[in-house]
Amino acid sequence: MQTRLLSDRKVLITGAANGIGAALAEHFAQLGMTVALVDYHADRLAEKHRELADQGYKVSSYCTDIADFSKCQAAYEYFYNEIGFIDTLVNNAGISPKHEGSAHKIWQLSPEEWQRVVDVNLNGTFNFIRLLVPQMIEHKFGKIINTSSVAAHAYLPVVACHYSTTKAAIIGLTRHLAGELGTYNIHVNAIAPGRIETPMVLEVGDQVNQRVIDDTPLGRLGSPMEVAKVVEFLVSNDSSFVTGQVVDIAGGWLMR
Numbered sequence: 001m002q003t004r005l006l007s008d009r010k011v012l013i014t015g016a017a018n019g020i021g022a023a024l025a026e027h028f029a030q031l032g033m034t035v036a037l038v039d040y041h042a043d044r045l046a047e048k049h050r051e052l053a054d055q056g057y058k059v060s061s062y063c064t065d066i067a068d069f070s071k072c073q074a075a076y077e078y079f080y081n082e083i084g085f086i087d088t089l090v091n092n093a094g095i096s097p098k099h100e101g102s103a104h105k106i107w108q109l110s111p112e113e114w115q116r117v118v119d120v121n122l123n124g125t126f127n128f129i130r131l132l133v134p135q136m137i138e139h140k141f142g143k144i145i146n147t148s149s150v151a152a153h154a155y156l157p158v159v160a161c162h163y164s165t166t167k168a169a170i171i172g173l174t175r176h177l178a179g180e181l182g183t184y185n186i187h188v189n190a191i192a193p194g195r196i197e198t199p200m201v202l203e204v205g206d207q208v209n210q211r212v213i214d215d216t217p218l219g220r221l222g223s224p225m226e227v228a229k230v231v232e233f234l235v236s237n238d239s240s241f242v243t244g245q246v247v248d249i250a251g252g253w254l255m256r
């Protein structure tokens with residue numbers, strides 16, 4: 001079985017300009033990995049790139065919307081020319097639209113909003129997997145982490161049904177691909193964060209977050225870096241016999 005040191009590895013992170021993705025970018029860069037950052041927020045992405053490059057880390061970045069396959073293909077080609085084979089993929093970017101801090105109920109939801117969430121959360125996850133896997137097969141090495149949510153496991157009134165549906169679908173995709181790709185030494189796992197203190201979560205206001213904290217055995221929100229540490233384990237050689245799993249990072253909220 002082939003293993004590779006993290007310091008020799010190259011990781012593509014989507015949604016890397018903010019929140020959990022930004023923490024992943026910082027943490028992996030500090031571990032010596034080459035980080036390829038994707039986000040559609042141009043200013044924040046450029047700032048994150050600069051911040052990491054100024055510290056001497058190996059960084060490349062591409063601004064695009066992950067919902068569009070042809071744009072992801074252009075990003076993939078850019079990175080391939082810049083840094084070569086990417087052995088690790090963290091599909092992190094995701095959206096959870098709110099309206100004045102609340103999620104729409106099914107009877108309020110527009111088909112356009114439903115479609116956009118499917119395009120970003122689910123198709124966006126498919127896109128880079130589809131693009132990176134052929135090279136991973138060739139190299140007989142790959143680590144893929146998909147981002148689900150505890151909203152895939154239970155009803156959370158704070159999100160809309162498009163969000164929980166796409167996050168549940170990501171678990172199906174993860175398990176299927178773990179089965180399909182294991183023979184090529186490609187590991188595919190998912191994380192299911194609970195409430196992590198990021199701009200996405202702070203959008204809903206203190207009261208909602210306090211209710212989650214009250215129901216969480218560890219009695220607080222998680223931090224983006226606590227998510228990054230679990231992802232580090234999942235992409236490292238230490239998890240070499242772990243694939244097709246969903247790891248909850250939720251402070252004990254909903255023990256399954």
Ligand SMILES: NC(=O)c1ccc[n+]([C@@H]2O[C@H](COP(=O)([O-])OP(=O)(O)OC[C@H]3O[C@@H](n4cnc5c(N)ncnc54)[C@H](O)[C@@H]3O)[C@@H](O)[C@H]2O)c1
Pocket residue numbers: 014015016017018019020021038039040041064065066067092093094095096120124147148149150192193194195196197198199200201
């Ligand atoms: N924060 C939480 O409590 C929590 C809980 C469970 C799951 N998650 C999941 O973790 C992931 C990261 O969440 P976060 O809280 O850090 O979110 P965030 O909103 O703070 O950051 C998401 C990043 O993704 C980027 N992005 C969004 N859509 C994009 C697109 N179409 N193309 C390119 N970039 C895009 C945004 O610009 C942003 O930089 C998401 O998939 C989210 O669903 C978060």
